[in-house]
Amino acid sequence: xxxxxxxxxxxxxxxxxxxxxxxxxxxxxxxxxxxxxxxxxxxxxxxxxxxxxxxxxxxxxxxxxxxxxxxxxxxxxxxxxxxxxxxxxxxxxxxxxxxxxxxxxxxxxxxxxxxxxxxxxxxxxxxxxxxxxxxxxxxxxxxxxxxxxxxxxxxxxxxxxxxxxxxxxxxxxxxxxxxxxxxxxxxxxxxxxxxxxxxxxxxxxxxxxxxxxxxxxxxxxxxxxxxxxxxxxxxxxxxxxxxxxxxxxxxxxxxxxxxxxxxxxxxxxxxxxxxxxxxxxxxxxxxxxxxxxxxxxxxxxxxxxxxxxxxxxxxxxxxxxxxxxxxxxxxxxxxxxxxxxxxxxxxxxxxxxxxxxxxxxxxxxxxxxxxxxxxxxxxxxxxxxxx
Amino acid sequence: xxxxxxxxxxxxxxxxxxxxxxxxxxxxxxxxxxxxxxxxxxxxxxxxxxxxxxxxxxxxxxxxxxxxxxxxxxxxxxxxxxxxxxxxxxxxxxxxxxxxxxxxxxxxxxxxxxxxxxxxxxxxxxxxxxxxxxxxxxxxxxxxxxxxxxxxxxxxxxxxxxxxxxxxxxxxxxxxxxxxxxxxxxxxxxxxxxxxxxxxxxxxxxxxxxxxxxxxxxxxxxxxxxxxxxxxxxxxxxxxxxxxxxxxxxxxxxxxxxxxxxxxxxxxxxxxxxxxxxxxxxxxxxxxxxxxxxxxxxxxxxxxxxxxxxxxxxxxxxxxxxxxxxxxxxxxxxxxxxxxxxxxxxxxxxxxxxxxxxxxxxxxx
Ligand SMILES: Cc1cc2nc3c(=O)[nH]c(=O)nc-3n(C[C@H](O)[C@H](O)[C@H](O)COP(=O)(O)OP(=O)(O)OC[C@H]3O[C@@H](n4cnc5c(N)ncnc54)[C@H](O)[C@@H]3O)c2cc1C
Numbered sequence: 001x002x003x004x005x006x007x008x009x010x011x012x013x014x015x016x017x018x019x020x021x022x023x024x025x026x027x028x029x030x031x032x033x034x035x036x037x038x039x040x041x042x043x044x045x046x047x048x049x050x051x052x053x054x055x056x057x058x059x060x061x062x063x064x065x066x067x068x069x070x071x072x073x074x075x076x077x078x079x080x081x082x083x084x085x086x087x088x089x090x091x092x093x094x095x096x097x098x099x100x101x102x103x104x105x106x107x108x109x110x111x112x113x114x115x116x117x118x119x120x121x122x123x124x125x126x127x128x129x130x131x132x133x134x135x136x137x138x139x140x141x142x143x144x145x146x147x148x149x150x151x152x153x154x155x156x157x158x159x160x161x162x163x164x165x166x167x168x169x170x171x172x173x174x175x176x177x178x179x180x181x182x183x184x185x186x187x188x189x190x191x192x193x194x195x196x197x198x199x200x201x202x203x204x205x206x207x208x209x210x211x212x213x214x215x216x217x218x219x220x221x222x223x224x225x226x227x228x229x230x231x232x233x234x235x236x237x238x239x240x241x242x243x244x245x246x247x248x249x250x251x252x253x254x255x256x257x258x259x260x261x262x263x264x265x266x267x268x269x270x271x272x273x274x275x276x277x278x279x280x281x282x283x284x285x286x287x288x289x290x291x292x293x294x295x296x297x298x299x300x301x302x303x304x305x306x307x308x309x310x311x312x313x314x315x316x317x318x319x320x321x322x323x324x325x326x327x328x329x330x331x332x333x334x335x336x337x338x339x340x341x342x343x344x345x346x347x348x349x350x351x352x353x354x355x356x357x358x359x360x361x362x363x364x365x366x367x368x369x370x371x372x373x374x375x376x377x378x379x380x381x382x383x384x385x386x387x
Numbered sequence: 388x389x390x391x392x393x394x395x396x397x398x399x400x401x402x403x404x405x406x407x408x409x410x411x412x413x414x415x416x417x418x419x420x421x422x423x424x425x426x427x428x429x430x431x432x433x434x435x436x437x438x439x440x441x442x443x444x445x446x447x448x449x450x451x452x453x454x455x456x457x458x459x460x461x462x463x464x465x466x467x468x469x470x471x472x473x474x475x476x477x478x479x480x481x482x483x484x485x486x487x488x489x490x491x492x493x494x495x496x497x498x499x500x501x502x503x504x505x506x507x508x509x510x511x512x513x514x515x516x517x518x519x520x521x522x523x524x525x526x527x528x529x530x531x532x533x534x535x536x537x538x539x540x541x542x543x544x545x546x547x548x549x550x551x552x553x554x555x556x557x558x559x560x561x562x563x564x565x566x567x568x569x570x571x572x573x574x575x576x577x578x579x580x581x582x583x584x585x586x587x588x589x590x591x592x593x594x595x596x597x598x599x600x601x602x603x604x605x606x607x608x609x610x611x612x613x614x615x616x617x618x619x620x621x622x623x624x625x626x627x628x629x630x631x632x633x634x635x636x637x638x639x640x641x642x643x644x645x646x647x648x649x650x651x652x653x654x655x656x657x658x659x660x661x662x663x664x665x666x667x668x669x670x671x672x673x674x675x676x677x678x679x680x681x682x683x684x685x686x687x688x689x690x691x692x693x694x695x696x697x698x699x700x701x702x703x704x705x706x707x708x709x710x711x712x713x714x715x716x717x718x719x720x721x722x723x724x725x726x727x728x729x730x731x732x733x734x735x736x737x738x739x740x741x742x743x744x745x746x747x748x749x750x751x752x
Contacts, residue, residue, distance in 0.1 A: 284718070387623065
């Protein structure tokens with residue numbers, strides 16, 4: 001059977017130094033009142049914060065300096081991502097571009113795309129959305145129908161994408177399109193393109209989520225022209241591009257720290273003032289279990305960051321981080337509500353109650369976005385050698 | 388997936404071959420579980436020097452670092468050795484590091500459960516009860532005891548042959564130790580971490596956590612092998628999504644437990660290691676129940692027989708998870724620590740690792 005690898009990694013001196021730097025940055029931000037720690041850190045869109053993070057060198061950290069990067073190791077980037085989420089900082093504006101679109105452009109984009117986009121992403125000024133899902137293609141991503149047809153030295157895109165997070169607020173998306181025959185495994189004939197969301201023919205319609213928020217959208221392409229320089233990878237290589245991208249998308253700390261601030265709020269909610277009565281055993285056990293799970297996840301995710309840093313493609317291990325990580329994220333509100341009396345209501349002053357309410361409403365999305373739990377488990381099973 | 392250990396290590400390869408060889412037949416295992424001391428197998432372990440892996444070279448041991456030795460215990464768990472191998476590795480190292488002369492033969496640790504105390508009076512006599520002490524009838528016992536001034540001390544006791552015949556679900560002996568004015572063979576000062584409230588138990592917990600990880604990897608390997616070969620409805624049952632998902636979920640539990648143990652790997656009995664050992668045992672004990680459940684579900688009735696070797700592993704998983712504190716015990720300890728620190732301090736509690744020890748672990752790889 002295939003071997004799963006989570007080799008323990010030690011943080012190199014560089015990553016430890018970067019950690020001190022990002023902690024100092026976050027401390028300054030907090031002290032100046034420039035952000036309020038909250039749950040759903042990487043879902044909160046705050047361009048001002050992203051620009052300051054970019055200026056401080058915390059976006060595009062691993063990219064070459066020529067493209068605005070800092071030439072740091074993947075472990076340093078991992079540390080920064082962890083610290084941002086743990087602080088509950090609003091890093092949603094730049095998150096997707098930093099996590100996956102930028103790296104994708106760096107590795108498979110044209111020189112023009114690299115030169116024009118990467119420095120702006122690293123500066124925290126240019127944001128991306130993911131254009132994979134379509135109305136009839138969710139888990140079965142290879143069935144996408146949005147077409148790109150060659151016309152001279154450009155491509156014309158026709159079709160639509162759905163659930164496109166932040167499409168109404170960001171500058172570009174990377175669209176997975178059909179450019180040729182699917183072939184017997186249906187993975188042929190797909191190509192990715194960078195699409196400017198301001199381009200003629202792009203129409204964005206809001207879709208409100210169950211909590212009433214406007215985060216995702218439907219995006220229509222009505223004969224949208226895209227120059228060939230905005231293609232990612234070779235024509236027909238889109239499937240390989242997407243799967244490579246997903247290892248970055250799935251293994252990071254954002255797959256177990258989405259509601260970290262609810263855990264810290266729970267601890268403060270249960271914690272006692274010095275001299276007061278001791279915390280009950282049930283409370284201690286409930287918190288201790290979550291902390292043990294978090295400790296394990298931190299090591300798992302750091303191990304995958306180490307593998308990515310070494311240039312490997314740990315797709316199965318990444319799927320495991322996301323499956324175990326999102327299961328953990330969904331448990332936090334279920335544990336927290338045991339220690340809150342009555343239903344959670346709007347309009348309260350207590351942060352714990354607000355965070356709990358927000359997380360309860362968002363928790364269903366954790367095990368859907370980025371590939372559903374069921375799809376991940378199929379990937380894991382195949383990786384384990386189930387034939 | 389040799390216990391998910393780092394393969395390629397000469398030491399582990401050699402140990403894996405030996406461990407696999409020692410109890411190649413089910414009959415040999417069952418004989419051990421009936422109470423026959425497997426002397427020949429034990430001798431081979433001792434002769435190869437594995438039992439003194441963590442004992443300093445100056446004391447006649449192999450002088451390996453903790454990060455090199457924990458995977459060895461993981462491997463012993465993978466092969467479900469019906470011997471106090473892990474106990475001996477830990478007890479011998481403790482005793483030698485405390486300046487004692489390590490006696491020949493197997494060793495073990497007492498107490499093995501939370502909340503139990505053995506007391507040494509001013510005249511040097513030892514009293515108290517320790518329940519379910521592994522191999523207490525066969526092995527020299529390194530005990531953590533409280534002296535007349537309330538200070539922790541290590542005491543060495545000879546095997547308690549009259550200790551009784553109680554065994555764990557795994558089939559390994561675990562009698563109660565009842566001492567009423569016994570005279571230890573020797574006393575040594577305990578290290579600072581053993582004096583911490585959870586220090587002693589954490590060491591045994593870390594040991595069992597490694598064995599659990601090895602055992603879980605074995606159980607999962609049986610399940611995968613069976614899923615690929617057992618045919619129903621005209622195809623291997625591993626083709627059914629329900630079976631795939633069960634196995635994937637178990638793999639996630641195993642991966643988390645493995646990572647939790649790896650966190651603790653740089654430590655032996657250092658104070659900074661107590662929380663990580665607690666996390667390792669809490670995570671591994673919780674995972675063990677799930678992994679055993681899935682393995683049995685996948686193997687169907689065949690896995691419920693004496694003929695199939697799965698039970699040698701799962702019966703031990705069901706016991707090890709409760710020895711040296713089950714997950715509930717450690718959850719409470721970890722939770723109290725987190726609650727005392729407060730929400731804002733939680734992150735550093737988990738993310739900041741002591742650099743010195745991490746350097747050592749880094750080198751060991
Ligand atoms: C908050 C949020 C943000 C998102 N943002 C984006 C974005 O920015 N860009 C983007 O492209 N997409 C985005 N998505 C879409 C996301 O990737 C899809 O929701 C996901 O891939 C599942 O597709 P679906 O919703 O169509 O569900 P379906 O694929 O229809 O699945 C429905 C159910 O059936 C199960 N199922 C489907 N196929 C199988 C199978 N073969 N075996 C077993 N079970 C199966 C699924 O697991 C699920 O439980 C977002 C989703 C959410 C919730």
